[in-house]
Amino acid sequence: GRPPRVKTVGGKSKQGPIAGVRKGEIFEGDPKEAVKNLVAALKKDGYDFTVGIDPWTPVTEAERIVVAGRGIGDKENMKLIEELAYQAGAAISSSRPVAETLKYVPLDRYVGMSGQNFKNNLYIGVGVSGAGQHLKGIRDASTIVAINNSKNAPIFANADYGIVGDFKEVLPLLIKELDNGEEKKPAPPMKKVKRSKPRKMAPKEDLYVDLGSGYEYDPEVGDPTQGVEPGTPFDKLPDSWVSPVSGEAKEEFIKVEFPEDRK
Ligand SMILES: Cc1cc2nc3c(=O)[nH]c(=O)nc-3n(C[C@H](O)[C@H](O)[C@H](O)COP(=O)(O)OP(=O)(O)OC[C@H]3O[C@@H](n4cnc5c(N)ncnc54)[C@H](O)[C@@H]3O)c2cc1C
Structure with a gap:
């Protein structure tokens, strides 16, 4: 007694990236070059890396966060995450499995739909794949940076800047590039950085x-x-x-x- 199924044409309209349309400037190839380009772009966007914050600032209050994903592997690699957080003037955060299963950080530090909602300025994800549940917690961030060794990781389609590479190679270079050799000055009160629009690229034909x-x-x-x-x-x-x-x-x-x- 069930009525016959009615076939519909089309269906749901295709949704864009969960974290919105971003700049999508993904640096590949020589990691040294990639790191230089990334830091130059962030400085151009107004980020000052001579200032710092307590890395255990609550995630929702921090202007910037460095987020450890499951791709970082062993717990000893958290040292690199901590060093990067210090040099980037950021607090430490993670994806859900890193807090819940691996227990590298307290549960109140992971971002996502069931975790913290990070709406402030700079998100740097390391070894994070970019699952929908994770991205839902960062869609209002001003700038999203991703470091992942898989070019096809979904986070790249949701990022302003990215480096395709092994974090073990990229992070020491990035830490060095952000280090100005001096202790970080206390960060001034946070000002929300305006989200940058994707740049208009040249069309194939002359315009x-x-x-x-x-x-x-x-x-x-x-x-x-x-x-x-x-x-x-x-x-x-x-x-x-x-x-x-x-x-x-x-x-x-x-x-x-x-x-x-x-x-
Ligand atoms: C109801 C529900 C709610 C959820 N809520 C949340 C939530 O709030 N927050 C959340 O985070 N998740 C949430 N999840 C889990 C979510 O679906 C994903 O499983 C999770 O986000 C994946 O975490 P990850 O990106 O750290 O790990 P993975 O998906 O395992 O990704 C690891 C990434 O690291 C990369 N990688 C591996 N090795 C290296 C290397 N050497 N260098 C660089 N990159 C490397 C890989 O290419 C991969 O992309 C939820 C799931 C469910 C079902």
Whole structure:
């Protein structure tokens, strides 16, 4: 007596990354280069690594946290996590299994949907895979950094910056790069860092803009209002073509230049 199943078309719309759309600047290759690039990017975002906090500051009160995941392996590797927390001016935190099963940190220090909700500035996850339950506890963090030896770890799709590498190789380099040779000064009261937007990368085709109206000609779209087929490059537009917004002639458009690192 059950009614027949009705097949639905489509279903749920695809969701984006759990921690929101992030910058996704993932550094691979030479770990020394990767560490330098990461620290330079964080400093550019406004993080001052000459200041520090008590590493046992409650997770929700700390401006920054270093988070140990199950990928760190043996307990002795917590020493590297502690050193990194000191140099980064951060408190120590973990994923749930590291607190609950491995018991490397107290239970009130793990982040996630059943743990602490970290909404402050800087999250640095080491050997954390990025399970949905974990990411739910960090989605309001200003900056997410991931260090993981698997390029396919889901945390990278939710990170502003990442290094693909073995933490045993990356962490000593990162600790050294953050160390200015002096004792850390007490951190000033926390100011929330604004979440940075992903940078606009250069499109495959040259981009031309009409400066007067801000209209950008997109070759993928073409201009159906003037009978221009999608896929028509700017230089193949007919001479009679004008900006559909301002009526400006083709010659008045200028080519948008993208910096090298956005190509
Ligand atoms: C109801 C429910 C609630 C949950 N709530 C939470 C929660 O609040 N918080 C939470 O954290 N989890 C929670 N979990 C657990 C969650 O599903 C994951 O199992 C957990 O987050 C995984 O922890 P992890 O990333 O540390 O470990 P793993 O998933 O085991 O990931 C380890 C990562 O380390 C990497 N790695 C291994 N070796 C190295 C190396 N040498 N160098 C660098 N990287 C390395 C691996 O590539 C891997 O990505 C919950 C689960 C359930 C069912």
